Amino acid sequence: MKLDAGLIKELAQKTGFDACGITYATPLLEDNAFLDKWIDHGKNAEMHYLKNNRELRKNPEGLLDNAKSIISVLLSYNLGYDDTIDYYISKYARGLDYHRVVKKLLNAFVNSLMESYPELNARVFVDSAPVFERAYARNSGLGFIGKNTCLINPKLGSFVFIGEIICDMRSDYDSEISLDCGNCNLCVESCPVGALSDKGLDANRCISYHTIESKNDIPENIANKITNQVFGCDICQDVCPYNKRAQLSTNVEFKRNSLIEDLNIQYLENISNSQFNKKYEETAFNRVKREKLLKNFRLVERKKNFKLQDISNY
Numbered sequence: 001m002k003l004d005a006g007l008i009k010e011l012a013q014k015t016g017f018d019a020c021g022i023t024y025a026t027p028l029l030e031d032n033a034f035l036d037k038w039i040d041h042g043k044n045a046e047m048h049y050l051k052n053n054r055e056l057r058k059n060p061e062g063l064l065d066n067a068k069s070i071i072s073v074l075l076s077y078n079l080g081y082d083d084t085i086d087y088y089i090s091k092y093a094r095g096l097d098y099h100r101v102v103k104k105l106l107n108a109f110v111n112s113l114m115e116s117y118p119e120l121n122a123r124v125f126v127d128s129a130p131v132f133e134r135a136y137a138r139n140s141g142l143g144f145i146g147k148n149t150c151l152i153n154p155k156l157g158s159f160v161f162i163g164e165i166i167c168d169m170r171s172d173y174d175s176e177i178s179l180d181c182g183n184c185n186l187c188v189e190s191c192p193v194g195a196l197s198d199k200g201l202d203a204n205r206c207i208s209y210h211t212i213e214s215k216n217d218i219p220e221n222i223a224n225k226i227t228n229q230v231f232g233c234d235i236c237q238d239v240c241p242y243n244k245r246a247q248l249s250t251n252v253e254f255k256r257n258s259l260i261e262d263l264n265i266q267y268l269e270n271i272s273n274s275q276f277n278k279k280y281e282e283t284a285f286n287r288v289k290r291e292k293l294l295k296n297f298r299l300v301e302r303k304k305n306f307k308l309q310d311i312s313n314y
């Protein structure tokens with residue numbers, strides 16, 4: 001028995017996803033080779049889990065016995081943002097933690113699938129497992145990989161989260177769309193730290209990596225280029241023409257959360273680590289320690305003061 005692709009897409013839409021596509025759960029030889037090269041050249045910086053899990057990533061069978069299909073879904077967080085803010089917080093992090101939001105929807109989606117296919121074995125993933133999320137989404141016809149390395153959906157743009165269901169039944173499959181960035185090089189040219197090239201993204205240079213993922217102090221050459229980014233950076237996506245004309249999302253979970261308004265140096269100095277962890281556990285700030293965030297705020301504050309001094313010297 002095969003899954004009915006039409007029914008799956010209808011259920012995905014009813015669940016609340018913005019797009020859905022299906023592809024084979026087979027190893028991706030070209031992508032595996034790209035990943036190997038990327039890691040062997042140290043582009044993963046200190047994200048050791050990418051190296052440690054890379055063999056598991058190469059074959060979805062490692063995540064689910066008898067895996068046959070990968071159903072990928074997109075959830076847009078493009079709410080048409082106002083970016084006139086002093087301390088820049090990446091768009092993906094201004095509302096509730098997407099891991100929770102997408103996972104909850106994925107579980108609801110699987111439950112509705114099981115009503116039609118009670119014998120289905122399935123596992124759901126979003127971000128935290130060794131799955132080639134962008135590559136399977138691309139193969140499912142959900143978009144192309146841009147020069148900013150993001151999956152870009154022609155209608156939704158790239159401010160989308162990717163989730164997937166790996167399952168053990170076959171289906172009819174989607175095909176890749178034939179689109180690419182063409183001559184546009186805006187993201188590569190706009191990245192203040194030169195993190196993007198034809199070799200992909202170098203995490204050692206990426207502001208997003210240094211302000212969120214890295215446990216180390218931000219190296220001077222990167223800190224020098226930071227202007228107002230305290231948590232992530234979206235420059236390579238903001239400049240993308242696809243995002244400028246993207247259909248806006250109505251996913252209120254990703255709306256700017258009132259908790260974010262509290263974040264400033266004084267507040268972070270006066271709250272304890274455990275208070276911070278508790279308060280921000282449902283947001284993307286659960287990925288960062290209070291001290292790290294405070295350091296990022298202080299760096300941006302120094303930059304602002306320096307700039308003001310600079311101007312007043314004229």
Ligand code: B12
Nearest residue numbers: 031127133134135145149150151158161162198200201208
């Ligand atoms: C590690 C990681 C990061 C790292 C490294 C990012 C990177 N570009 O590699 C850092 C911390 C910098 C990061 C930042 C962000 N991330 Co992140 N991240 C991941 C994670 C966990 C693994 C990605 C990975 O393996 N990178 C290694 C590269 C080699 O693999 P890849 O990105 O999958 O790329 C594949 C293809 O894109 C293609 N490819 C990539 N680059 C190039 C370049 C060329 C020239 C070619 C030919 C092909 C190619 O080949 C690869 C193999 O198929 C995924 C979740 C997952 N399990 O996949 C989320 C994920 C990629 N991140 C996501 C998001 C939302 C972000 C941020 C917007 C927010 C944030 N977290 O700060 C930024 C965006 C920065 C950016 N331009 O990528 C989304 C991406 C959504 C999308 N539209 O693409 C994901 C899928 C999480 C999710 N489930 O929604 N991330």
